[in-house]
Amino acid sequence: MHDMGALTGAPWLIAMLIKVLVVFFGTMVVVALLTLMERKVSAWMQDRLGPNRVGPGGLLQPAADGLKNILKEETYPAHASKLFFVLAPMLAIGPALITFAVIPFAAPLPTPWGLVDMIVADLPIGILYILAITSLGIYGIVMAGWASNNKYSFLGGLRAAAQMVSYEVSLGLSLIPIFFLAGNVTLTQIVWSQQQELGWWYAFPLGLSFLFFVISAFAETNRLPFDVAEAESELVTGYHTEYSSMKFSMFFIAEYSNMVTASALMATLFLGGWDIPFFTFDNMRVIAPGIVEGAEPAWWKTLLTFGAFGIKTLFFIFLFMWVRWTVPRFRYDQIMHLGWKVLLPSALAYVTFMAAAILTLDTLGVPFDFWYGLILTGVNLVPTVLFLVLIDRDRVIGGTAPAARRSGPLPQGITATRRPNADANVERENQEA
Amino acid sequence: MTDFPLTQLLWWVFASMAVGGGLGMVTRRNPVASLLFLVLTFFSLAAIYVLLGAHFIAAIQIIVYAGAIMVLFLFVIMLLNLGHDYQSDLRGGVWIVVGFVAAGTVGWFIWQSFGAPGAVLQRGGEQQIAASVEQMNAVGAIAYPLFRDYIVPFELVGILLLVAIIGAVLLAKRRV
Numbered sequence: 001m002h003d004m005g006a007l008t009g010a011p012w013l014i015a016m017l018i019k020v021l022v023v024f025f026g027t028m029v030v031v032a033l034l035t036l037m038e039r040k041v042s043a044w045m046q047d048r049l050g051p052n053r054v055g056p057g058g059l060l061q062p063a064a065d066g067l068k069n070i071l072k073e074e075t076y077p078a079h080a081s082k083l084f085f086v087l088a089p090m091l092a093i094g095p096a097l098i099t100f101a102v103i104p105f106a107a108p109l110p111t112p113w114g115l116v117d118m119i120v121a122d123l124p125i126g127i128l129y130i131l132a133i134t135s136l137g138i139y140g141i142v143m144a145g146w147a148s149n150n151k152y153s154f155l156g157g158l159r160a161a162a163q164m165v166s167y168e169v170s171l172g173l174s175l176i177p178i179f180f181l182a183g184n185v186t187l188t189q190i191v192w193s194q195q196q197e198l199g200w201w202y203a204f205p206l207g208l209s210f211l212f213f214v215i216s217a218f219a220e221t222n223r224l225p226f227d228v229a230e231a232e233s234e235l236v237t238g239y240h241t242e243y244s245s246m247k248f249s250m251f252f253i254a255e256y257s258n259m260v261t262a263s264a265l266m267a268t269l270f271l272g273g274w275d276i277p278f279f280t281f282d283n284m285r286v287i288a289p290g291i292v293e294g295a296e297p298a299w300w301k302t303l304l305t306f307g308a309f310g311i312k313t314l315f316f317i318f319l320f321m322w323v324r325w326t327v328p329r330f331r332y333d334q335i336m337h338l339g340w341k342v343l344l345p346s347a348l349a350y351v352t353f354m355a356a357a358i359l360t361l362d363t364l365g366v367p368f369d370f371w372y373g374l375i376l377t378g379v380n381l382v383p384t385v386l387f388l389v390l391i392d393r394d395r396v397i398g399g400t401a402p403a404a405r406r407s408g409p410l411p412q413g414i415t416a417t418r419r420p421n422a423d424a425n426v427e428r429e430n431q432e433a
Numbered sequence: 434m435t436d437f438p439l440t441q442l443l444w445w446v447f448a449s450m451a452v453g454g455g456l457g458m459v460t461r462r463n464p465v466a467s468l469l470f471l472v473l474t475f476f477s478l479a480a481i482y483v484l485l486g487a488h489f490i491a492a493i494q495i496i497v498y499a500g501a502i503m504v505l506f507l508f509v510i511m512l513l514n515l516g517h518d519y520q521s522d523l524r525g526g527v528w529i530v531v532g533f534v535a536a537g538t539v540g541w542f543i544w545q546s547f548g549a550p551g552a553v554l555q556r557g558g559e560q561q562i563a564a565s566v567e568q569m570n571a572v573g574a575i576a577y578p579l580f581r582d583y584i585v586p587f588e589l590v591g592i593l594l595l596v597a598i599i600g601a602v603l604l605a606k607r608r609v
Binding site for chain 2: 081084123124125128129131132133135136138139142143146154157158161162164165168172179184185186
């Protein structure tokens with residue numbers, strides 16, 4: 001126990017104000033830099049240079065983009081309801097910007113006026129707040145599609161609504177095993193449980209949950225391979241086809257800040273949040289205002305843990321981009337199939353399985369420490385391997401994928417694919433040459 | 434700072450937003466506009482739940498009603514008539530009677546909750562809520578009674594919903 005003194009009165013108000021401003025502007029700056037990172041990463045993957053004209057190495061490109069978007073002409077589609085058309089980007093960006101509030105981003109910081117915990121609002125409902133607010137973000141996209149008076153936009157809006165409602169279910173279900181282990185829904189407790197109580201990052205004992213959550217988060221943020229709502233090649237750009245200048249940009253800011261929040265959330269839920277692995281000097285939690293359990297807070301610990309949190313979040317952001325420039329877009333029916341017929345039953349079965357496993361361990365009286373986590377990690381391998389083998393359907397693991405593709409007729413409606421005897425043709429051409 | 438009635442101020446803001454949203458929902462001719470007003474009402478109700486200390490109910494209110502059910506409503510409205518103005522189903526004078534009955538029911542409810550002797554708000558519910566949240570955290574305060582004391586009604590409601598789903602699937606599958 002360390003009593004660092006609680007913040008009261010004016011210092012509390014000032015600390016809150018600073019935290020809100022830092023988180024808000026931090027997110028906005030990161031979002032701006034992410035647009036550059038996205039283009040740089042894609043350029044790197046496609047062996048190009050990417051933007052490199054504005055500023056050193058293209059670093060000022062986001063500023064140039066922002067300026068351009070503000071100066072562009074604003075257009076309104078004919079016969080569209082202008083009120084909803086203007087309201088839609090606001091409804092998209094508002095929820096996207098306030099979800100970060102409940103994510104703890106560093107160890108508490110001691111100051112001469114008292115202890116400042118590094119989280120904007122430690123709500124008792126924690127993660128449920130994020131689920132609630134992100135579910136409101138759908139309205140922006142659906143309204144945009146509907147108010148544009150454009151069939152492509154409308155289709156994009158409908159697709160987005162159906163997809164986000166579908167994947168919210170498996171997103172919620174994949175969280176339930178975490179609540180079993182953490183015993184609470186607040187993110188501070190989830191971090192504490194991973195760094196001290198269990199001592200394992202949940203990615204290990206709850207591996208399948210991690211997989212489900214990552215897939216659902218991709219769908220919820222409308223990123224490729226789940227970006228049927230935008231789908232440039234089918235719907236022009238879907239729900240924001242008719243938007244220009246800063247209103248168009250607002251959808252982008254919303255998408256990227258959703259991505260930042262989703263990455264931070266994945267890092268917090270499954271990779272220990274701001275925990276530094278293999279060290280115990282950072283294991284602390286605030287149990288009452290100003291009172292800390294575990295290690296003693298210090299400014300350098302706050303800085304180091306913030307760095308750990310940043311690295312983990314950046315890893316997931318990079319994963320988002322990596323997948324975007326690697327995997328092609330799914331068909332709409334494939335997305336619905338994956339959401340309702342694969343993820344939902346699997347997540348339900350996994351919740352039941354993990355509940356049984358945890359109940360068994362508790363009944364046997366296994367102490368909640370390193371060994372508990374190790375046993376659970378081993379047990380978790382069973383459903384994980386089973387799921388991967390089943391979803392693989394004997395393709396990669398069984399090694400039958402190329403043969404299956406060559407024999408038999410092509411599925412109906414698919415014309416632009418590899419011809420069944422392509423290899424034979426190449427061989428023949430080689431021989432003729 | 435403790436003298437400043439921030440909670441009361443916020444209550445007035447959200448209460449008027451809820452009532453205004455409700456009024457807007459009934460008076461708008463455009464179905465999409467009334468739906469958005471209804472979402473505003475749900476959101477304001479959730480905010481009032483937060484002011485009462487019932488964080489979990491607030492989150493569920495938004496996740497279930499504002500985030501899922503209303504999106505489905507929006508979906509249906511857009512698919513059916515693309516949100517253009519439509520003719521009212523309420524013709525004749527029946528709706529006046531219905532309106533009075535509804536207003537009477539709401540009034541009775543308010544009387545039961547606030548005015549009547551032994552009403553909910555006079556039983557010190559606030560302290561009870563605070564105590565159980567302190568003891569079992571925000572989710573446990575709902576989960577323990579729901580899955581222990583009220584497990585049978587809870588399961589019955591689940592079966593009711595299942596029956597409704599099966600009925601809907603049966604009706605939808607019938608060849609018309």
